[in-house]
Amino acid sequence: METKEKILVYGAGGVQGGAVARKLLEEGYTVHTVVRSSDKAAQLQEQGITAFVGDLSDADSLTSAHGGVSKVFLLLPVDYDLERNRQFIRNTVDAAKHANVKLLVFNTSGSVLDDDTGVTAFDIKRELVAYVKQSGIPSIILQPIFYMENFLIPGVVDNQTLAYPVPADRAIAWISMEDAAAYGVYALNHPELAGQTLPIVGPEALTGNQLAEQFSAVLDQEIQFYSLPVEAFEGALAPLLGKDTAAGLADSYRWVGLNTKLLPQPEQVIDKMRTSVPGTPLIEWVKKAMQDGFFAPGSELNRNS
Template structure:
């Protein structure tokens, strides 16, 4: 089976590529920069230059492909807007995939996107789900709500460096999931007929609030956290300000999503039936405790090694006799 992965250099896409390769699939990746995607080639993937913003590059990338796994999304720092990538680009990709005779399309959406029409990214995801379901292909939609990897920059690194952790309003508990586990569901869907033309939540074992994550990090590091809260009204003001500038459109759209995480409403879903359908063992899914414990274990070990080398260098320097001039 030949798979085209779109967004393969991203946090989730690279794990999907790794998983598919490990399971013996032939993987092709659509990339904007082959230089930034050399690691994918080293893993065994074929690289094809192209972009969702350039529909004319898609037919060549799709030639001979059986499956598309779509993990692409606009980033806050991208020059292209969320609409250009997550709507215009996805519509072009779905249409090109159908024209190329692609049989399966795996799409990553956002949990409960239909409840937040005022949030651009979530509304676009909802519309894309609808467009894909009516496109006439065998699709599987996986609704996510948060990556554990994103917590490293938000919580882990600031605590280790003694910097402030910024949280918003009444934080919503989120059922974060390791992207490696999400990749398992995406690749497994290819061999499970019951997942065709279906939509599933794919979330972690429990929802964690900002306060609970902060306490967990403090316990694992033995370091106190400095927590600063951003009022929701401040976020709204910043969103309106950044909307005035083209460079700030993606930032504004992300700030709108941040407001969802400040409502206090949990983002989670039951997963028992999902595990049964996919034939996966929930006991093998990474918990947030084990994920952060493993991360802090590695980082604290490195910090100790660096401190040891620093002290050793200081001692050597102190022992070098100073030659006195006559």
């Protein structure tokens, strides 16, 4: 019987990294992760994940998690402080290099543009990707755009309105977090892709108005799309995420509103990845979300926040 490798998955205690960890466990891999508290570590241990207490800002605390690890899936927390990001990427990548890992898969959690944009969210990520590439570790860079799970934010789909800070008439290829996780696992299983930067997006690009049409069909009620002003979006997020994070996200949405055509499209996903992970159409994702109790009348996520 083949012995599967040990893989370190950063963020396994969250939604995105957790989906990657679950899929790897299902395939028989041993999964390590790093969490900040012993309580969280105990919870993940119960799920079959070997969790080590550590902190991305403390390089020494990451060493134990790399014991016997051959591959790393790297996902960093959302943070718009450049110095913290530099510290996070330096500590995580250096730890992987010292452990002689064979492959590092980095999900950037957003687009990375080649040129300066003046948008912190994008320009930080370009610097992070550059550090990964110069490390010498064989690496695969995965770039999603927007996650369908953003529609679960309280108030986004409410009162027969889908309110989101993107244009009503420009198409964006949304992706589910489960599909993004599946692409992550695919990359971990295909080290021959090392050296490539790969867009990972859904199977269809939809305008805001088309989003509303599909929600209408599934929810069996007329849903109108409202291109939410970025300032309103920022104001709603600030109490939840903090002013700096809200401002960083707002800047990225302003850029997207003006540059939607520069975002990856479904046909840019490489054929082998698309064949392995066809992707979830939005209408199927909404149906699944309804089955899970979202968007139902009176549900917590169907009320104004």
